[in-house]
Amino acid sequence: MKTVEQHTADILELVEPLEPIELGLLGAHGAVLAEPVASSVQLPGFDNSSMDGYAVRAVDVAAASQEAPVSLPVVADIPAGDAGTGAIPVGTCARIMTGAPVPVGADAVVPVEWTDGGVASVTVHRSVREGNAIRRAGEDVDKGAVVLRQGARIGAAEMAVLAAVGRSSVRVHPRPRVVVLSTGEELVEPGDPIGPGQIWESNSYMLTAAAIDAGCTAYRQGFIGDEPATVLDTLDDVLAQADVIVTTGGVSMGAYDVVKEVLSRLGTVRFEKVAMQPGMPQGFGTIGESRTPIVTLPGNPVSSYVSFHLFVLPALRRMRGLPQQPLPSVRARLVAPVVSSPRGKRSYLRAVLAYDGADAGLGYTAAPVSRQGSHQLSALAETNALVVVPEAVTELPEGSLVEAVKLPGGY
Ligand SMILES: Nc1nc2c(c(=O)[nH]1)N[C@H]1C(S)=C(S)[C@@H](COP(=O)(O)OP(=O)(O)OC[C@H]3O[C@@H](n4cnc5c(N)ncnc54)[C@H](O)[C@@H]3O)O[C@H]1N2
């Protein structure tokens, strides 16, 4: 059997960062920059007021106090958006709003709270230091400075920076388009009536959500039965809209394991056993003229979930133009024994990871959930980590230190 590492490496060899394209700002949300972004301007672009108040010469109000306020004529009113061409003569001031350009001649702003708020003339009852409440041109960004590095993921903060330096579009590795398809004659759409031997389909919903969480555009193609021609036709149909296809089901040893049956025939998809539990039967390869990557996950829901995180997430990272990075893991103390783990396979036990180091001196603790079967889906929702039991280990006493891999979204 193959190791988890070998299988991951094989899948990674199949995929490349997606070709960069130019996208409008909101279209680039979640995408990864394929270029460094430099600012063509300085920010702020001009000296401006950080408060609503009065633009003055500090020296003109140097003597102002509560007991001996100073009055100045107000010669202009400067709202934000003013072209900023005005000047104030010595001994006068201008009413100014937050973000408005500081007029020539002024070197400080007196907040309106320190005045009587006058319109024609204003009485100031506190002195100010030179530069008070003025945001200087260029104090945020120098002209030509790189404000976002190549490889940055465009989230809310990056979006703000791009817009603030005047960019309306950027060159990015787009979000991978993931098409999710499940197979199985027993599957029924949730909400539809269910008959004997049937189950409501859940894998494609789970994987579509997981792919979206992983920064992709995901299409739930839904599910189809075990008819080989339908599987091939459906795969053919979705090729045009997929950067990667993820299927579930039909990859094991059964008489109707259709994905394995039809894709093995193509000769471009390999089916192998990986030394892990859950998630032993796996497949991957390419299909179609443009050699679209396809990862075929096992049908058992927990197996499918775990193998998506171990094998598909790294591929998606690469397609997004991000460097490889394992899911974060911590050392944790088991709060219950592991009574049996298969020799020769690495177990990924669903667990609840908690941090109670400060109180109990334990650091992280991991409590494997009680239902560990590949079909026992309900325990997944409470799971936030996978406890790794190495291939050579078949049992672990309570209190053992283990590696716990944090699952995305679990925190
Ligand atoms: N003789 C053997 N049998 C099995 C082996 C084996 O090595 N020899 N491996 C077992 C392991 S491990 C796994 S995992 C499963 C994988 O099977 P398949 O990928 O072929 O999946 P199916 O047989 O289609 O389904 C398995 C199981 O999962 C349920 N399922 C499938 N798709 C969905 C879906 N979209 N939503 C919800 N549930 C789904 C399905 O009803 C089955 O119960 O094979 C073992 N067998």
Ligand code: MOO
């Ligand atoms: O190894 Mo299968 O993936 O658990 O039941």
